[in-house]
Amino acid sequence: MKTLFDKVWDSHVVRKIEGGPDVLFIDRHFIHEVTSPVAFLGLKNRGNSVLYPERTFATADHNTPTLNQHMPVEDPLSAIQLKALQENTAEWNIEHWGLGHRKNGIVHVVGPENGITLPGATIVCGDSHTSTHGAFGAIAFGIGTSEVEMVLSTQCIMQPKPKKMRITVDGELGFGVTPKDVALFIISKLTTSGATGHFVEYAGEVFENMSMEGRMTVCNMSIEMGARGGMVAPDQKTFDYIKGREYTPKGADWDKAMEYWQTLKTDEDAQFDMEFNFDAQEIEPMVTYGTNPGMGIGITQKIPTANDVQANEVTFQKSLEYMGFEQGAPLMGKKVDYVFLGSCTNARIEDFRAFASIVKGRKKADGITVWLVPGSHVVEDKIKEEGILDILTEAGFSLREPGCSACLAMNDDKIPAGKLAVSTSNRNFEGRQGPGARTILASPLVAAATAVTGKVTDPRELLKPELV
Amino acid sequence: MAYDKFNILQSTAVPLPIENVDTDQIIPARFLKATERKGFGDNLFRDWRYHPDGTPKENFVLNNPIYGGKILVGGKNFGSGSSREHAAWAVYDYGFRCVISSFFADIFRNNCLNIGVLPVQVSADFLDKIFKAIEADPKAEFEVNLPEQTVTILSTGEHETFDINSYKKENMLNGYDDIDYLVAMKEEIKAFAEKRPF
Numbered sequence: 031m032k033t034l035f036d037k038v039w040d041s042h043v044v045r046k047i048e049g050g051p052d053v054l055f056i057d058r059h060f061i062h063e064v065t066s067p068v069a070f071l072g073l074k075n076r077g078n079s080v081l082y083p084e085r086t087f088a089t090a091d092h093n094t095p096t097l098n099q100h101m102p103v104e105d106p107l108s109a110i111q112l113k114a115l116q117e118n119t120a121e122w123n124i125e126h127w128g129l130g131h132r133k134n135g136i137v138h139v140v141g142p143e144n145g146i147t148l149p150g151a152t153i154v155c156g157d158s159h160t161s162t163h164g165a166f167g168a169i170a171f172g173i174g175t176s177e178v179e180m181v182l183s184t185q186c187i188m189q190p191k192p193k194k195m196r197i198t199v200d201g202e203l204g205f206g207v208t209p210k211d212v213a214l215f216i217i218s219k220l221t222t223s224g225a226t227g228h229f230v231e232y233a234g235e236v237f238e239n240m241s242m243e244g245r246m247t248v249c250n251m252s253i254e255m256g257a258r259g260g261m262v263a264p265d266q267k268t269f270d271y272i273k274g275r276e277y278t279p280k281g282a283d284w285d286k287a288m289e290y291w292q293t294l295k296t297d298e299d300a301q302f303d304m305e306f307n308f309d310a311q312e313i314e315p316m317v318t319y320g321t322n323p324g325m326g327i328g329i330t331q332k333i334p335t336a337n338d339v340q341a342n343e344v345t346f347q348k349s350l351e352y353m354g355f356e357q358g359a360p361l362m363g364k365k366v367d368y369v370f371l372g373s374c375t376n377a378r379i380e381d382f383r384a385f386a387s388i389v390k391g392r393k394k395a396d397g398i399t400v401w402l403v404p405g406s407h408v409v410e411d412k413i414k415e416e417g418i419l420d421i422l423t424e425a426g427f428s429l430r431e432p433g434c435s436a437c438l439a440m441n442d443d444k445i446p447a448g449k450l451a452v453s454t455s456n457r458n459f460e461g462r463q464g465p466g467a468r469t470i471l472a473s474p475l476v477a478a479a480t481a482v483t484g485k486v487t488d489p490r491e492l493l494k495p496e497l498v
Numbered sequence: 499m500a501y502d503k504f505n506i507l508q509s510t511a512v513p514l515p516i517e518n519v520d521t522d523q524i525i526p527a528r529f530l531k532a533t534e535r536k537g538f539g540d541n542l543f544r545d546w547r548y549h550p551d552g553t554p555k556e557n558f559v560l561n562n563p564i565y566g567g568k569i570l571v572g573g574k575n576f577g578s579g580s581s582r583e584h585a586a587w588a589v590y591d592y593g594f595r596c597v598i599s600s601f602f603a604d605i606f607r608n609n610c611l612n613i614g615v616l617p618v619q620v621s622a623d624f625l626d627k628i629f630k631a632i633e634a635d636p637k638a639e640f641e642v643n644l645p646e647q648t649v650t651i652l653s654t655g656e657h658e659t660f661d662i663n664s665y666k667k668e669n670m671l672n673g674y675d676d677i678d679y680l681v682a683m684k685e686e687i688k689a690f691a692e693k694r695p696f
Contacts, residue, residue, distance in 0.1 A: 044690045045683065050665025053680065055690055065582065067533035078681060082691065093531070107531035114533045148696060158581035158605060174583035174609035175535075176675065184680035186687055189608075190663060222518055223575040223601055256578060258604055279696055287695060322518050322578070342573065345517040438527040438580075447550070459522040459579060461545050 031300040033194050034263050035229050038169045038294065042152045044186060051188040057151040059086040059181045060137045061124070063093055063115040064440070065156030069178035070118040078183040080122040085185060087146055088119045088126040091136045092440045096403050096430035099129050108441065122182075135406025135432040138162040138374035142246065143408050145275025149264035149291040154181060159374045159456065160259070161252040165245035166272065167264035167294050169229070172253065192258045193227055193303040196296075198234040201310035206490040208384065209244030210376060210454065210473035212236060213251035214316035216308065218326035221340070226256030228304060231296060236310050237262050242271040243380035250375045251456055254323040263295040315489055317361050318458050318471040320349040325458075329476065329488050332360050352460050353468050354450075361470065361486050368451035369400045369481040370463070371474055373437035376454035377405030379412045381474040386421045388478035388492050394426035395484030401443060402427055403435040425482070439464045452480045501614025503673035507596055507642045508652070510567030512559055513632045519572050520579035521606060525588040527580075538584055539591030560592075564636040571628055572599045577606025577617075586610045596642050598649065600625040611666050612675055618642060618649055624658040627651060644670060 032040070045053040061069075066088070073080070080086065093108035103109040112129065119126035127133040133140055138159055141147045149167035154160060156178040163170035177187050197216060217224075230252050237245060245262045252260030262268075269288065272278050279287045314328040327333065333350070335357040336343045350357065371377070371385050382404065394400060402422065404410040410432060413419050419429060436443040437455035439462070445451045447466025454477050458469035472480075475489035482492070529541040547558050554561040570589065576599035577585065586609040589597060596616045610617045620628070631638045631651045641650040644667065650657035662670075669675060680687070 044687055047665050050663055053683070053687075055687065055694065057694060057696065064530050068535045068583075071534060072677075076677065076681075078677075081684070081687070092527075105531075111531055111533060151696070156581060156583075158579065160581075172581035172605055174581055174586070174605060174612060176583060176609065176612035176677070180677050180680060183677060184684060184687055185691060186680050188665075188676045188680065192604075222578055223603070226575070226601065226604055256575070256603055283696070290695060322520065324518075342517045344515070345573065348516070438522075440527045440530065457520075457522070457579060459520045461526055462522050465526070465528075465545055465550060 031297040033296045033300045033302065034167065034231055034261060034294055035169065035194050036300070038150050038152065039191055051190045053186050054152060054189055055186055056154050056181050057085065058146055058153045060141055060153070060155035060160070061086060061088045061178060062137050062155070062157065063090050063111040065175050066118065066178055067111060067114040069156070069175050069182060072176070072179040073183055080124065080182045082185045083123040086124045086182065087141070088115055088124055089134055089137050089140055090115055090128050092434045092438065094129055094433040095441050096433050096435050096443055099431045103129070105442070132407055135408065136374045136377060136434055138250065139377060139405030139409065142166065143275070143406060145272050145278035148272065148278070148287070149268060150294050154187065158253045159250050161257070162246050162250040162374055164249040164252065164259050164261035165242060166268055167261055167291070169259060169261065171259040192229040195225055195228040195230045195257070195304040195306070196302040197230055197232055197306045197308070199236040199308045199310055200234040201236065203236060203310045203313065206315055206475055206493050207313050208473040208475055209240055209247040211313055211316045213248045214318065214323065214326045214471060215313045217251060217255045217324050218316070219308070220255045220306070220324070222254060222322045222324040223256040225252070228257050230257045230260040232260055232262050238265070241380060242267060243378045246378065247375055251323065254456060264291050315473060315476050317476060317486060319353065319355055319361055321352055321458055321460050323456065323458060323471060325349065326471070327361070329362060329486070332358055362488060364450070364486045366398060366452050366480050366485055367449040368445050369398060369477050370403070370436045370451055370453040370455060371477050372401065372403030372405070372435050373455035374405065374434070375456045376474050377403060377409060379409050381454065382409070382413050382418050383416070384474040385478040386418045388475060388489055389425040389427065389482055390421045392425055392482040395482055398481060398484050400427055400481045401430060401436055403430045404432050406432050427481070436463050438462060445469070452477050452486065501673055504595065504614065504616050504644050504670045506644065507568060508639055509569050510637055511569035511571050511598070511628070511632055511640050512565045512567060513629055514559055514570065514572045515629050517573040518575045518578055521577055521582050521585035522579055524577070524585040525582065530582060530584050535587055537591070538588035539593065542588040542592045568593060568595045569640055569642065570594045570597045571625070571632070572597060574599065574601045574622070576602050578603040581605045583609045583613065586613050586615055590615050598625070598628060611670065614670070614673065616642065616644065616670060618660045620649060620658050620660060627656060
């Protein structure tokens with residue numbers, strides 16, 4: 031009896047080391063400009079070469095500007111990193127989607143978009159949010175730069191097999207409750223370290239009914255509860271999503287792959303090391319009040335007091351002080367300076383549709399800065415084709431060019447010190463969106479409701495039921 | 499990249515009794531722009547260590563001359579968040595060879611093991627004893643014994659054993675890493691790759 035995770039993991043073990051880690055074969059390797067240069071340097075210093083260049087895909091995203099991408103990159107250090115990626119990939123014959131390339135975008139958005147992410151595959155990248163790709167029934171996780179070098183030179187990494195956790199959410203999500211809320215809710219229950227050492231399988235009606243975009247959002251956030259990754263068993267929705275994409279198997283290869291993919295589900299009696307069950311009805315739109323993604327509450331709730339939480343009191347106080355919040359206070363109605371829609375968590379077309387569903391016929395609030403950053407040019411094109419851009423423009427918003435942007439502020443999109451942002455990204459760590467920046471994590475719907483009111487707003491107050 | 503062998507380390511320790519210290523604090527994103535692995539120690543805990551104008555924050559432990567040593571002691575869930583190996587490089591480059599906590603985030607732990615920083619996980623109780631020992635005497639010495647897998651508070655003799663994968667332990671003791679091992683099994687890997695469906 032095997033779990034989905036066992037099936038995929040076990041089929042990739044090249045060698046088991048007694049008392050040690052497994053040597054795991056990697057099907058797909060994504061690289062970007064930040065965590066790869068030192069890996070290429072190491073490769074060169076050891077006199078190694080790239081074993082399977084066709085299994086590695088490169089895109090530029092962390093440092094890239096979101097305005098005027100046709101112009102030279104102004105920040106000299108960013109420019110050097112981008113150039114290093116260009117040169118390294120050219121030298122080793124690795125496909126590279128640099129700035130200006132039609133396929134350029136955030137690594138975890140462009141992988142699935144192009145059919146590189148497949149069920150049953152092992153996928154790694156020097157980026158913790160690689161867990162996103164688990165939405166397709168792949169084992170996908172983030173690695174360090176030494177491991178990037180390892181994969182380039184041997185197409186393998188060495189990892190002890192993680193433990194297995196299943197999180198089941200049954201029932202139907204309430205009005206205005208999105209996949210992002212499901213993710214933030216689970217993390218608030220498990221804490222940022224609750225799944226450490228585990229690989230999570232998401233099961234139950236909520237995930238079965240969820241779109242592929244939604245599954246990607248949830249799997250993306252798995253790392254925020256400490257999990258190595260999260261996955262959802264592939265189903266018809268998965269196969270429909272990947273079919274016909276550029277790098278997806280075709281013809282007889284597709285049929286053969288389908289035969290295998292349909293076996294990718296957890297056997298009925300398979301055992302997990304840990305199980306959690308939640309009821310969808312418990313979940314409401316979520317917001318975070320502190321400085322890690324586990325510090326989340328339902329939007330109608332109040333910030334807890336030190337007595338209510340398990341965290342160490344010094345850490346809790348430090349967190350609230352940084353945010354400028356008080357114990358027991360509501361977050362709703364709080365004035366917000368910035369809204370950011372974007373990141374590998376929420377920069378897909380569905381997220382822009384959700385945002386537009388609220389701002390349609392309304393106007394951007396005065397005094398708020400709103401950055402809308404699609405995850406890729408493909409998403410950007412869809413925003414235009416579907417008429418979403420017109421809705422946004424009419425409401426007073428503008429669209430930026432794709433990239434990681436203010437999620438980690440390695441480019442120019444930094445929230446200024448002391449300013450409060452509602453952000454659809456994945457981390458509210460101190461300084462994450464810029465030194466001194468304060469971040470409330472939320473769904474695209476909460477972000478949209480905030481963008482038109484200027485304060486933290488429950489999207490259910492603005493949503494028309496027929497639009498959801 | 500090979501690193502110094504790790505065997506028995508005796509040293510004073512720097513206490514950082516904060517939980518969930520994430521890698522964005524250990525090294526903020528704006529310092530990840532290097533294309534070579536050097537100089538990261540200068541920006542270790544940058545925003546906790548310095549004011550925006552570059553002057554040191556006096557109350558941060560790294561700026562307090564009474565503390566020092568090759569061991570960093572952190573609160574529960576140390577190294578959560580981003581997978582950036584730069585965080586482990588910064589810890590190493592600053593001069594730490596060992597981080598002790600009651601809980602580590604997975605990727606950070608792996609990154610440390612891959613570059614020669616020993617992550618030592620102890621019980622919450624023992625972690626508390628270590629913090630108390632430093633509080634009582636900032637010059638308190640500790641022994642981290644990798645062959646024996648023990649951490650000892652030398653002033654009191656209290657000690658605890660810690661777990662480490664036997665393969666990783668050999669690597670740390672000998673200062674070599676996974677890449678050498680994997681490169682040596684390239685033919686086996688190639689034969690395996692042939693059989694992959696995609």
